[in-house]
Amino acid sequence: MTDIFDMSVRANVKEITRTLSRLAHTQINFATAQALTALAKEVQVDETRNIGSTFNKPKPFTQKSVGVQGARKDTLQAKVFVRPIAARYLEPYEKGGSHVLSGRALINPKNIKLDSYGQLPRKALARLKARKDIFIGPVKTKSGIVNGVWQRAYHRPKGSERGRSRQGGEVRRGANTTGRLKLLIRFGDALTVKKRLNYRSQARALIDRRFNALFTEAMSKALASAR
Known part of the structure; x- marks a missing residue:
């Protein structure tokens, strides 16, 4: 895994859990891990779609280069990443710069x-x-x-x-x-890329929009199974 970025939802969790019951507090970590995993999968789908719409007929290798690693309740960290080879040549489409060439030209x-x-x-x-x-x-x-x-x-x-x-x-x-x-x-010579993936800002927008709903859903399921 080469291309990865960190985004925290700690503030979201703190705000949501203020009014939770004692039983709910015992399920916070489990529900958070479930919500983070679900959210990571949504980001993966969204970024895969983003690649498809940004490039003209991207190869399956590029289209399927976005991976995901689910969260655990002891770490509370989910990861969405671009696999190393694809991350190398996709990086200029996020940060700017020239095409990454496989050879010298x-x-x-x-x-x-x-x-x-x-x-x-x-x-x-x-x-x-x-x-x-x-x-x-x-x-x-x-x-x-x-x-x-x-x-x-x-x-x-x-x-x-x-x-x-x-x-x-x-x-x-x-x-x-x-x-x-x-x-x-x-x-x-390598040319300057003109397109942008903007996957960081796109992922941030999706996280802000979807985490609360996914956490509420995960907490409801956790409480139902704990009773």
Whole structure:
């Protein structure tokens, strides 16, 4: 667990318990733990929904990165957290800053098929590097030096069938028949994030709005089971 923040409901509990009976006082810790756990689960659901609405088609790994740890009556502390890997690249969307890159450069796909989440498929870069008509590096263009993954142009021998290519006697699908270099993936510097999750302020608002009701419900259940 990497990304976590503390929020106290001590004042809420103190205010609610002023008028409780002697029996109710014996159930305070149990009811508080139950309320905190229920509240943490609501925050988890809300933050998961927040990720889904903030990003365009987030991957399941990101969508399911919010975890929860229930409270115990001896600690009275529930935790909602973002799992370490996701917390690393989601942090700029809370605190500001630049995209966290997995390598040294931002991958910006151009002429290449993306997955259903609009991202470069896993291992796609490795598969491209294995092809003889692909190279990675800087190329001088009219707009300046562009560093990325390039596909060499395939020049058809005279008399060959248009739209098809041959390498080693075998047809190569996806050959670049444009007659010039094709940029498949562009490498660039990390860009400043423009979106914000605001999960701390959103969680605080939900806690303030829901704790009293959840505590009252938990206390009612605790008293009913204690009689």
